[in-house]
Amino acid sequence: MARIKVPRKSTAMDMTAMCDVAFLLLTFFILTAKLRQEDPLHVDVPASTTVIPVPDDNVATLSVGKGKIFFGIEGTDIREALLDEMGKKYNIAFTPTEKKRFAVIPTFGVPIAQLQQYIALDEEKRKTYPQAGIPVDTTENNELTNWIYEARIVTRNLKNQELRFAIKGDAREEYPAYKKVVDVLQKQAINKFSLITSLKTQ
């Protein structure tokens, strides 16, 4: 009997369409991408049913977790000017290099006395540096108050806008830690702020 020969088909396919799709997706992701920034303080935010996203610019984030407070602000120009002002206030002369380096640190939590030391570290070492958090005591003139105050002035000068505040608290943190931050804000008559939460369904 004659054997039926199965014709061998080529395994090559037309990749053009697939390539098109892949690059289309790639373009989309590149354009929408905002690189995830690593938080020095790991905060596990509570969930809520709020659907309004956190504004992208012109916002200062106060992270509260493990009994520490970290301060973060958007914008390299603002950070640079802010460090300048804080240096004047605490009589620390920051060099232009230090200001440039500080401008790329999105979030930090070191007392101002250790700030120069922290800035001098390279990026890898900063991750392991034991950051003590920004000191907040009961006095009128504590460091967090000054950071917030100067940040507001700098934002107003540079952007001509009011700085907004967002509190990013850890879910397991006890209420007094959060209260401490709110008190600092309220002392400066900031009565409106946002609480950062993740989304949950009802």
Next chain:
Amino acid sequence: MAELDTSGGGKHKGGKIRSKKASTRIDLTAMVDLAFLLITFFIMTTTLAKPKAMDMFMPDKTKKGVQLPVPETRTMTLWLGANDKIEWYIGAPGKSRPTIDNFGKDGIRKTLVEQNKKIEETHQGPDNYMIVLVKPSDKSTYKDFVNIIDEINIAGIKSYGVVDITAPEVAQLKKDGNY
């Protein structure tokens, strides 16, 4: 796979020597590989779920003496205790025993909606809404606080405030084992 067309390059006996006609097809497999690799990278590094912002308004501490009198019967006081427990009562403090409640669909959410409805029915308009006072104790967590504000928003409570807890209230919480 590689589709470089090499046909048509045979020997020509005599006649004109034709230049080879190269195929326009190129192997796109490697390019697709690369594109998908990059897509994967960008998917991994982007934050897709943007954090949400819950707006909070606190009363202005600098302005004093502008408070409107509020009937006690419209006020609900909520204490946040330890272990995600809530105690609430309506009216003046000390008159009725606070009810112990917890978070969740059948817990405080139901209570808020029911009490709000009750107060709206028993009071004359237009100001017949319920006013909720949230008093978080030192033992309550930030999560409880966010949850209760969220529940208040879900229940559609028009007016609420966050107030510091007082010592007798803490004592009551302690007595109930929620501190």
